[in-house]
Amino acid sequence: MPDTVQAVMSNGLHPNSEVEDLSVAHLSYSNGSMAQITCSVNHHGEEQQIVFHGEKARVSAPWKISASTQLENGFPESNTELEQKIDKSSNC
Structure with a gap:
């Protein structure tokens, strides 16, 4: 369970709607x-997904893996070996 939760909601683009968008x-x-939870009907065709970001990789539904290793300068370098390992163990 989270220690704190901060949340906001708004009707930003649909003034004729009785619910938040x-x-x-x-x-x-x-x-x-x-954790961040965002819900919007203002997606303008963007991919709808659930994303889990971990220390070394991210996975999402629909299935998509992205893994990286942090370089000394703080920038990421793609870690295709870890991506393949996660994908192989996913049973998808």
């Missing part, structure tokens, strides 16, 4: 991790 929540956990 955008909501965002930020969750903070005691171990230092965070």
